[in-house]
Amino acid sequence: MGNGPGHFVGNGLAELLRADGHKVFVESVEPKAEFRAEIQTQFELYGLLAERVAEARRDGNFPLILSGNCGATLGAIAGAGTKRLGVIWFDAHGDFNTPETTTSGFLDGMGLAVAAGLCWKRLASAIPNFSPLAKTNILHVGGRDFDREEKASLERVGATVVDAAAIEQTNVRDALQSALLKLRSAAEAAHLHIDLDVLNPREAAANEFVTREGGLSVMQLGEAIGLIKENLEINSATVAAFDPKYDRQAKTLQAGLKLIRQILSSE
Secondary structure (H helix, E strand, O other), X not given: OOOHHHHXXXXXXXXXXXXXXXOOOOOOOOOOOOOOOHHHHXXXXXXXXXXXXXXXXXXXXXXXXXXXXXXXXXHHHHOOOOOOEEEEEEOOOOOOOOOOOOOOOOHHHHHHHHHOOOOOHHHHHOOOOOOOOOHHHEEEEOOOOOOOOHHHHHHHOOXXXXXXXXXXXXXXXXXXXXXXXXHHHHOOEEEEEEEHHHEOOOOOOOOXXXXXOOOEOHHHHHHHHHHHHHHOOEEEEEEEOXXXXXXXXXXXXXXXXXXXXXXXXXX
């Protein structure tokens, strides 16, 4: 999945955005420490990213984070500079495990739990300007592969969950509108997090971790982004977890480029 960001850039993302009238600056964030370890290095990267996001916002620029892993959103929300921040988290998975509940030990499966202040608190506190999100300001959308108790845990702490089944049973607007109105009443702005495995792999395969059928269509995700923009200011965005080797026909690449352009569009 670490090849996803470079794949977007190498296939014309910056040029497309410039053609749309945006100022575009591309920068890679790399760890400085010579010793690399999954947890330590990840949190180092989150801290460096938080500084870059804060700088971009001070300069009046929109921070778009392209990341292999979902945890990068921790740096984005720390750098947002908004106390009443909401997070809208599109993901096939819950990402709401903790070290006590995970069965895989995968740090990326804990990203949203860290953002909510439930685990890795000491390391998270070292991220510049990080503070846990208000749990009621979390909206998880499109999930279909929650680990045991993840969905119940999200709802128990006050987060709102609109899973893929709820969208399939009604439609995007009916499924999301009340949740967005609730978030709008509590949050000044929102960070938009999109793990591309929220998409149906039959239409756009994102990575190896998509194990269940179903998921949102590209059209549904685009409609959801449009609805979010009607209701809230999006002040930063993460697009994560794209592994190009699972995208042999470039369908996910094209979907990602289209969705990114929509996020940044003024319309």
